Amino acid sequence: MAEEKNEVLTYVDSEGKRLDGRKVDELREIKILPSVLSRADGSCYLEWGQNKVLVGVYGPREALPQHIQDPTKALVDFVYRMATFSVPDRKNPRPGRREVEISKVCGKALEGAIFLERFPNTTIDISAYIFDSNAGTRVTALAAASVALADAGIPMRDLVSPVAVGRAGGHILLDLNKQEEDAPDAVDMPMAILPRTGEVVLLQMDGLLSKEEWLKAFQLGVKGCRTVYKKQKEALKKRYLETSAEQDKGIKKAAKELEKATEAKMAAPEEPQTNDSEEPIGGDSK
Amino acid sequence: MKEEIIWELRSDKVKELAKQGKRIDGRSFDEYRKLEIETGISENAHGSCRVKLGETDVIAGVKFDVAEPYPDSPGEGSITVGVELMPMASPVFEPGPPRADSIELARVTDRGIRESKAIDFSELCITEGEHVWFAFIDLYIANDNGNLFDACALSAIGALLEAKIPKFEDGKVIQKEFSGKLNLKKKPVLATISKVAGVLLADALLAEEKASEARFSVSTTENEELCAFQKGGSGTFTQKELDQAIDLAIAKGKELRSHFK
Numbered sequence: 443m444a445e446e447k448n449e450v451l452t453y454v455d456s457e458g459k460r461l462d463g464r465k466v467d468e469l470r471e472i473k474i475l476p477s478v479l480s481r482a483d484g485s486c487y488l489e490w491g492q493n494k495v496l497v498g499v500y501g502p503r504e505a506l507p508q509h510i511q512d513p514t515k516a517l518v519d520f521v522y523r524m525a526t527f528s529v530p531d532r533k534n535p536r537p538g539r540r541e542v543e544i545s546k547v548c549g550k551a552l553e554g555a556i557f558l559e560r561f562p563n564t565t566i567d568i569s570a571y572i573f574d575s576n577a578g579t580r581v582t583a584l585a586a587a588s589v590a591l592a593d594a595g596i597p598m599r600d601l602v603s604p605v606a607v608g609r610a611g612g613h614i615l616l617d618l619n620k621q622e623e624d625a626p627d628a629v630d631m632p633m634a635i636l637p638r639t640g641e642v643v644l645l646q647m648d649g650l651l652s653k654e655e656w657l658k659a660f661q662l663g664v665k666g667c668r669t670v671y672k673k674q675k676e677a678l679k680k681r682y683l684e685t686s687a688e689q690d691k692g693i694k695k696a697a698k699e700l701e702k703a704t705e706a707k708m709a710a711p712e713e714p715q716t717n718d719s720e721e722p723i724g725g726d727s728k
Numbered sequence: 729m730k731e732e733i734i735w736e737l738r739s740d741k742v743k744e745l746a747k748q749g750k751r752i753d754g755r756s757f758d759e760y761r762k763l764e765i766e767t768g769i770s771e772n773a774h775g776s777c778r779v780k781l782g783e784t785d786v787i788a789g790v791k792f793d794v795a796e797p798y799p800d801s802p803g804e805g806s807i808t809v810g811v812e813l814m815p816m817a818s819p820v821f822e823p824g825p826p827r828a829d830s831i832e833l834a835r836v837t838d839r840g841i842r843e844s845k846a847i848d849f850s851e852l853c854i855t856e857g858e859h860v861w862f863a864f865i866d867l868y869i870a871n872d873n874g875n876l877f878d879a880c881a882l883s884a885i886g887a888l889l890e891a892k893i894p895k896f897e898d899g900k901v902i903q904k905e906f907s908g909k910l911n912l913k914k915k916p917v918l919a920t921i922s923k924v925a926g927v928l929l930a931d932a933l934l935a936e937e938k939a940s941e942a943r944f945s946v947s948t949t950e951n952e953e954l955c956a957f958q959k960g961g962s963g964t965f966t967q968k969e970l971d972q973a974i975d976l977a978i979a980k981g982k983e984l985r986s987h988f989k
Contacts, residue, residue, distance in 0.1 A: 531901070
């Protein structure tokens with residue numbers, strides 16, 4: 443490992459390819475599976491390159507103890523954690539300062555999207571656990587959390603679409619991997635937007651960046667966020683259009699059966715109608 | 729509170745059905761739910777496994793780390809099992825330090841593996857009295873629909889079966905390079921039998937657990953050895969019931985073990 447550090451890596455080669463073969467503005471592969479847990483109100487499993495996250499959402503439900511309730515809006519409790527085996531050296535199972543900070547900023551990013559004012563005195567509890575990692579776990583968690591919230595049917599202004607941009611070897615790159623994040627001049631800038639309006643809900647940066655580089659990085663990031671947005675929407679559509687197609691099939695089948703039954707009844711000799719059938723169903727409700 | 733009333737109503741139904749020889753999901757009393765085992769789910773883990781027992785969902789990962797041996801066993805490494813009930817797994821799980829439930833799960837899983845002698849701890853020794861391997865087996869509960877005990881034990885074995893021990897050079901663990909596979913000599917499997925309205929049943933659903941008087945977990949090996957027991961719940965078992973439960977646990981252990989290669 444020590445030798446590797448001294449060696450000067452070419453982060454982008456003459457053909458514009460990065461160490462893992464990607465182009466400068468190319469994301470790693472993203473796989474999104476909503477509705478994977480039966481008990482949670484909403485859930486999502488998401489793979490982003492080597493990063494793997496599982497997210498579950500409960501709520502809006504009564505916020506307890508009562509004194510934490512806000513009569514004007516719902517609370518958002520976002521918990522980001524890394525499994526002990528998700529990193530090269532085993533992580534202490536106790537949450538560290540890093541996890542606490544990420545939980546806070548990601549929770550705030552999601553608050554920007556949810557119609558919190560519709561659910562006073564409640565809490566929306568989100569937990570995101572990372573099981574494998576290779577740079578960019580917070581954006582992985584945030585992308586999945588946003589899908590899980592939609593899966594839970596929580597009304598939102600828009601999905602939250604995140605991405606990390608940064609610099610390695612003097613190049614502004616989209617979605618850095620661990621090797622690029624370890625570059626001597628590395629800059630890491632995780633961000634998230636509400637794609638419909640372009641509003642920024644998460645922005646962090648560490649490293650040294652010139653103003654020109656910042657602009658370039660931000661624009662590249664917005665482009666990346668929009669690609670993530672497309673994938674999030676596709677995953678949700680796939681999940682819910684398939685389900686509704688199945689439901690449609692069920693409805694059509696039932697309708698056909700009903701038609702058949704009616705035909706059979708029509709063909710049969712008419713029975714005298716009883717008074718009971720004249721009575722409206724649930725007649726006392728109006 | 730609303731939750732509790734619903735569970736109580738469900739319990740009545742579960743007990744009523746048990747008396748008629750039925751279960752709420754139509755299984756027979758000795759029938760397990762569908763078991764799915766997926767290994768290699770985390771590249772950074774030294775061994776990993778996800779087990780789905782019906783809707784119950786557990787993710788396990790193993791990490792080896794070098795430590796000083798215990799003074800009373802200078803030539804032996806060891807294992808440590810941790811269980812985290814992730815808040816997503818149930819509306820009642822909360823983030824925080826492990827509670828009694830998760831500690832019991834971890835300790836029962838630990839005993840099943842440790843006492844079966846599936847791992848020869850002396851093989852985990854690097855230099856006597858100085859460096860030994862500790863296998864950290866961490867289990868994360870993703871969805872609780874009953875029988876976490878068996879799902880935890882299965883996921884731990886699944887992760888250990890594919891676990892590789894890293895290289896150790898100049899007093900340092902070299903990540904992503906391995907000296908060899910962990911030698912797992914046996915596959916201990918836990919089978920938990922619950923008693924509902926006086927009836928013994930295997931692989932209880934959450935609704936059945938809530939309705940049960942007591943549970944009895946038995947860890948067995950392929951040689952039909954019994955390596956760990958755990959009785960839980962406030963109800964009682966007769967000796968005859970325990971014998972029945974052990975026989976059932978051996979038979980079910982065999983069946984569950986066959987899911988691993």
